[in-house]
Every structure is written in C-alpha cells, then in structure tokens.
Amino acid sequence: MTRHSPGRRTDRLSRRAFLAAGAATTGALAGCIGGDDEDGNGNGGNETNGDEGDGEPSSPDVVNSSNAPTTPSVEDPPDAVYLPTHRESMEHLETVEAGEYAVMPMLTYPHKFWLVSGTEREAVTPDSTGVHLMATVWDAETGEVLPVDTGAQLRLTRDGGLVDQRAPWPMISQTMGFHFGDNVPLPEQGTYTVEFDLTPLGGDTVRKTGEFADRFTEPRTVRFEFEFDQEFQESVVNGVEYLDEDRWGEPGALDPMAGMGGMDDNGGDSGGMDDGGEGDGNGSEGGMEMSMPFSDLQPADAYPGEGLGTPTSGDAAFVVRYLTETRLTDGSSGYLLVSPRTPYNRVPLADMALSVEGALEGELVQTLDSELGHHYGIAGDLASGEQLELVVESPPQVARHRGYETAFIEMPSMGVEVP
C-alpha cells in the first residue's frame, strides 16, 4: 500500500477570521467542546492561544469519540447548490484495476451526509470512530466515470476476520462528483483490508449504448488495504481548509478535487450557468500526484443535435437536445436526449425518474453512452414549434455531501419548445 498524504493546501482563512467566524456562525467550534479532547492530539491548544493569523492552516479540533472535526456549518442554507464552510481533506490510495474497471479508494474522517428516499432527506451524522470510505469507479479504458448505482458492496476484514459488510451509498459531492461512500465504524487502529465487489452494469438499471453496449457484464472484485492510525486521523483533520467566511452559503460549488478532471477540459463553461464556482484555480493545487477522472458531463454546446435549451429545476441544469440522426435509436425516429447535471461542476444526476409530456410522451430511459455520457433518453419525432413538458417523477436517488443536500429535491416540471 502506498500512502499519498493529503497535500497541504493554501490557507484561505486566517486563524483570527476562523475564530470570529466560528463564534458568529455556530458557536460550536473546537474550543467550545475542548472538554472532550483529553489526549492532546495537537490541535486543542492551537485554537485558543490567540496568535494572529499567519497563513498557517487552521485545523479544527477533533471529537475523540468519532474523529470527526467540529466544523462550522452554514445556517439555513439556500434550496440550491451552495458553498460550504470548508473543503475536506482526504487520503487517496492507489488506483486498483480489475477487468474493465478502475477504482480509486479514498478515506477521510466520518462526516455528515444526507440520504435521499423519494423527496425525503435523512441526515446521517457520524457517531463512532472510523472512516468515511469512498470509491470512484471508472472505465479503465476510456477513463469515463460510471455514475449509476451498480449495487456495489464491500467487505472489510482485519486479520482475516470480517469486521463489516455493507453496500456503500451512491453519492455526489462537489469535489468528487459521483462516487460510492459511507461512514464505516472501525473498532480500533490497525491495517484493514477491503474487498470491493463491482456488479455487472446494465440490466434494467441503465441502458448501455455505443461502445459500452457489450461491456461491464462481469462481476469483479478489487482489493485494497489501508492503515487506520493516529497519523491518518490527524492528517485528514489537519488538512481541512476553510473558505472565506463571507462566501459560506453563497450559491456556488467547490472546484473538483486536485488531481481530478484531467480527462477533459474542466475549465469550460458549465452548461450555460453563471460563474458561481469557487474560482481562482484552487483545483489545480494540492500537491497530489494521483490523477483520477472526475464525473463531469460535457457542456451543453458539445452535444450533437439541436438544442432545446437548458432549463433548470431544483437548481439542476437540464441540457435538452433533439437528435434527428443517431445510433441511439434504430434509425426510424429521432431521439430526445436530456442530461440533468449539477450546476458549476456538471456532475450527472443519476437514478432519477424522468418523463416527458406534450408533443412526445413517455418515460425517459437512463442511458450510459460511450460518447455522450450519462443521460436520459426516449425515441420519437419532433417538429419545430412543438411544446414539451419535462416531468421529474422522482429526484436523483443519490446521497449528498454537504452543499448538495438542499438542491435537487423539489424539482418542478420544465417546459421546452422545439425551435
């Protein structure tokens, strides 16, 4: 196992600002709960010594019971994608390949995320020691992230004994895009082995087209190890990086993680959205040598066919295209392609139920195409001036990291017209 330590990043908030922000925003910062910190993990004293900010990274304190740092959170966030207070740090393990799949495992401290069932949201708050274990899965050949719930599962063992078995949640995060992850309690420090099972992609979950049509049909298992120790726990907590306080809760998204997005131009526009990104190039910093694809979709104008606009619903952007000639149908009709994605980072919104009414009626089928990527589609013919209503029957059934939890839940219908 090779460890790639989280790179030290530029501090974005002086200690003074950090402390002021904490007091103003939550009143629940490190120092306030320092009573839990008995073993002197090196952070406890820092926050209260009153030194001026000097550009050194300011680390949050750690609650011993769960190794979860006490970070401030945005109060009353908007019902939209927003900038959180901080950027998490994580440890990347080496990419593991098995058959057609490549998997990058990542680890950080257990943190809050949100499950989505229908339009209900359920916060998951860490309450035991362990890790937030994540894995991004992509096509080893093309580097394309496979952004749908394939029913992956993992078994965690230590000295040959089963410690935990679970199906990690399909999740989206601003910095990591689509991935699988969960908070996994670990009984004690030590070396853990993970067997991560990838199940065949397709069946009824997603229609595979193009060069993907006959691929990803075999189940595969990748194995990796990680060390759960004090060094890891400290490094992921110390690597937390705060945004300027006046940006907390602003519409916008953190840039994809350093080392990600190398597969195509990630600096393009975001499907016609305003520039609300984190900005100023942080995404290329961090000293990470690992390169891992980010699950971003193409900008709207990169798609073939005729554009029917990019309406929004629940803060998601829906790229709508009408293709008259395409291999995605048997050739007898046109094809309506709808590609819902997050604003700013263009992360695909998987596992939603989408249908169309009006000039064309029916259920759109979740599709993963080797060239056009993840989208929902339906065969049919359209003529100029015809009206369509895109109906979100259920929002994307993927768990959410911070900053995505309030968006993509209430998603009203959208009208589009064929130009």
Added chain:
Amino acid sequence: MELPDPDEVSRRDYLRSLVAVGGTAALSACLDLTGDGGGDEGGSGAPTGDPAERPARQHAWNDALGTDEDGNPRPPEHHVVLALNLATTPDADVRKTVETAFRSLERAYAYDPAGLLFTVGYSPAYFEQVGADQPVPDPEAITTLESPEFDGFDAVVHLASDEAAVVLEAEEALLGEVDEPNGVAMEATLEGVFERAEPRRTGFVGPGLPAQHTGLDGVPDSVPEEAPFFMGFRSGFAESQAPEDRVTIRDGPYAGGTTMHVESLTLQLQTWFEQDSHTQRVSKIYSPEHGEEGLAGDVGEKLGTSTGVAGEIAERTERDARERGMVGHAQKAARARDDDGTPPLLRRDFNTVDNEVPGVHFLSLQRSIDEFVRVRTTMAGEDLAGEGVGQRLNNGILQYIFVRRRGNFLLPPREDRALPEA
C-alpha cells in the same frame, strides 16, 4: 467458537450462543442451566413422543405450532440445520438404520415445539451419487448482486424446538454422541452412514437482539427490543405464508414431499438502524404507503395477520418506484403471488449469529425450486432499477442484505425420508 461466559450475557442470549457453538460441551452447559432432567440419565426434560402421532408430510408443522395473539403461527425459537455427507453406500439395511434413528428421535421428543420438529432433506449431490434423477436443480446465483457459495453436501436435517437443549441434544444423538436423548434410548444412529459436513447453520426466532453481535454497542435505543427479527419488524404473517398444501409436491415419486431452499444472508444493521429513519425502514420493509400512513407501528404490530401489500399496493410497485423513489420489500415480493393472492413460499427462516455476524438463514419451502427462483427474482426487483430506484438503493432492503450461500434440497414425504432411491 468458544463457549460464552454465562455471567456476561442474559440467559436468553446465553442459550442462543450455546446452540450456535454446538457439541456436547455446549449441550452440557445448556442442561446445567436449564436444570431439567439432569443427572446420570441426561435428557432435556422435554415431552416424549410417539412416531405414530407424526403426520405423513415432514414439513407439516403448522398444526403443532402455537400462534401469537393475532393468530399468526409462532415458529420454534431454536434452529440447527445439520449438514451431512454420505459415508457408505445406501442399501436396505442402511435405510432401516436411518429410519430407526429418526423414529428414535420421534419417541424421545413430542411432535410439538416444546419437543422437536424436524425435516430431512437431500441435495442434488445425493441424487447424483445414488444414480437417481435430480428432483431439484443445483443451486445458482439468482440476482446480479451476489456471488454466493453453494451447498455441496448430501443431506440436511433441520432441527427446531423452543428448547435450546433439545436441538443440541437431538443433533448429538443423531451423530451417536448421546445415547439416551431426553432419557429415551436411540435404537440406531446415523453414525457410519453419514458424517458431519460444513456448514453447520444455527439460529433463533423471537424478541431480543443480542447487542454484542450487532456492532451497535452503545446505541441500544435504536433497536426495538420487542422485534422478533433482526431487522426490527414482524415477519411470517399468516397471510404472507403459503399454506402447507401449496408447497406440497402433487405428483411423481416424491408426491407429499416439498423442496427447500436455504439462502444464508449477512445483514448490515448499523446502517439500517442508525442511518435510516423509522419511516424509511417501514417503507423499505413493507411499502412507501406503510411509511407515509404509519400503518405498521413500531415493529409491525399494527398489521395483525397481514402486511396488506397484496393487491393494490403490489400493483403500484412500479409507480412507487417512479413517483416516490422507493419500493418496499414485501410490496415487491407480493407481485409474485398466485392469481388468487396465495403466496407460493412457506418461510421457516430464522436469525443467526453464525460466524459472529448478524444474518438470516432464509429457509423456504415451495413446491418446486423454480418457484423460489421466480419469487426471489421478483423480490430483488431488478426490473425496477433505473425506474426511480437503484439496483440496491431504495429498492426494498437490498442495501442491507448480502447473500452468502445457497442450497437446494428435496424433502421427501416422511415414509421415504431415509435415503430415498426413486
């Protein structure tokens, strides 16, 4: 596995642990604790029986089972599924020995959950060895989410009783380790005919979740204490179970018998109890409507004898997936019922902590293994994936269950249970 420390756990958990450990030492510890029929003669103090009082169908247990306050059959508390390999070539004498051993058990224990209920089954490997046509297929993976191991041994004995000592003692008596179970002499045993094979499956049904096995230490509040199954809800509602007639083979050499599938599952209870809300759990076990309308109560106690998923709720499964982004486990399974609403499977499943991991041995009886495969496929709901639910996510309880092992068996009628040759 080592014997548990009786001072560390409750009496109930201790007895369950002893059944999981098995063997004569566990049996002694169990008899010491229950204090019945101890002394030189041994024995568990259970009511004795008469082979003549047993019905012609091995799987006819319902008449002997008690019922809960709502009228649902109450399964026996303790279970052992004993795996056996043939150690000799069957002939008339060997058959007689085997039948005599089973009849000895029937004399030692009454046909009653306070005594012993048991069935004897045979695997595809057995029929191949004796040169007979295979009446049940080799087990296979049923869903795309699993890569299970398969039972390859020859025969199986499912022992069930409300008394922990009875299942342990009956097991040891069959294998020749105890001469006089419950004070009644074994006139023959399986020794020399069969030898023990792996795995030994054990488990229990009844309220109480042994916290030391859940990874849920420190959060006992999250698990409803009165729930009879690990996932926290009642199961085995009379209306969700096939009648014994419905699972009985009608024609052919095994008419009057049935087939048994054993699916061993590992459960992820930490996620289930700590990450999901109660409403989500109810929705995922029964249906979204049960969750929204609060139809189930804390552990399903408001449901009486019926989950109420048959009919309208089952019919709207696909619509629930699309419009509510979630479907229930029972709701999905109900789609596989007969036209008249009869479920095709008779579940005799139980909780387990085998390998010290919480799980379920989903033991199911049906007229043919095909029917199990059909219902299990419907239950997996892979047809719904991509329709607003994922392959696992919000697709019933698939997020929390992991198939570890499968086995298929034929349970002949009782008169042919000793090494069938047809």
